[in-house]
Amino acid sequence: MSYRIVILTSSPNKDGLTAACGRALREGAAGAGATVDLIDLNSYNVGRCQACGTGYGTCRTEHRCQVEDDFQALNERLIGADAYAVVTPVYWGDLSESAKAFLDRVRRCEATAREASRLASKPCIGVAAAGGSGAGTITCLFSMQQFMNHVRSEVFDLITITRKSRVYKLEAIEAAAKAMVEYMRQKAAQ
Numbered sequence: 001m002s003y004r005i006v007i008l009t010s011s012p013n014k015d016g017l018t019a020a021c022g023r024a025l026r027e028g029a030a031g032a033g034a035t036v037d038l039i040d041l042n043s044y045n046v047g048r049c050q051a052c053g054t055g056y057g058t059c060r061t062e063h064r065c066q067v068e069d070d071f072q073a074l075n076e077r078l079i080g081a082d083a084y085a086v087v088t089p090v091y092w093g094d095l096s097e098s099a100k101a102f103l104d105r106v107r108r109c110e111a112t113a114r115e116a117s118r119l120a121s122k123p124c125i126g127v128a129a130a131g132g133s134g135a136g137t138i139t140c141l142f143s144m145q146q147f148m149n150h151v152r153s154e155v156f157d158l159i160t161i162t163r164k165s166r167v168y169k170l171e172a173i174e175a176a177a178k179a180m181v182e183y184m185r186q187k188a189a190q
């Protein structure tokens with residue numbers, strides 16, 4: 001069986017560390033036989049959640065976002081995947097603005113569906129790509145983990161990478177994507 005993996009990257013830098021992590025994930029997943037859908041969130045128009053009504057809109061009642069932009073099409077690609085990975089540059093110890101805007105809206109639609117979340121039990125990898133100091137990678141991954149837990153995904157791995165650890169962590173990131181696909185195959189065979 002060929003699995004479909006969505007890889008989300010979320011940096012304005014088209015050839016930076018985040019992009020390199022996205023390529024490593026793609027090579028690992030594709031090398032294990034998966035079909036990869038690599039999405040650069042910064043190339044799309046995804047606005048922030050409008051906290052409709054008094055805090056909730058159709059996200060709570062219908063599990064869809066009523067703010068019309070590129071979110072809907074991207075979310076269809078994400079929820080249609082068998083597994084996913086998110087790579088964000090570390091900004092202020094947190095997710096980038098494009099990752100935050102997209103994931104906030106996904107969370108509202110899926111977390112409110114509880115066990116019917118369309119991301120429930122799906123394996124996922126989170127990567128926090130930081131600058132030289134690496135300060136804030138842990139808090140960034142904590143935010144990532146919160147998202148994954150709220151939508152009931154299965155965290156396969158959470159990985160930090162900095163400019164200093166780039167060479168050996170890129171290898172680890174590629175290996176993690178490959179291992180995730182193999183894990184899915186093993187699970188399906190049980």
Ligand SMILES: Cc1cc2nc3c(=O)[nH]c(=O)nc-3n(C[C@H](O)[C@H](O)[C@H](O)COP(=O)(O)O)c2cc1C
Nearest residue numbers: 011013016017018089090092093130131134135136
């Ligand atoms: C607004 C902003 C905030 C940043 N905050 C942090 C930070 O908290 N910790 C850190 O190690 N690097 C921080 N950085 C550096 C980026 O994480 C680093 O340059 C990363 O490699 C960016 O990914 P890119 O190469 O894909 O652009 C920040 C950069 C920007 C632009």
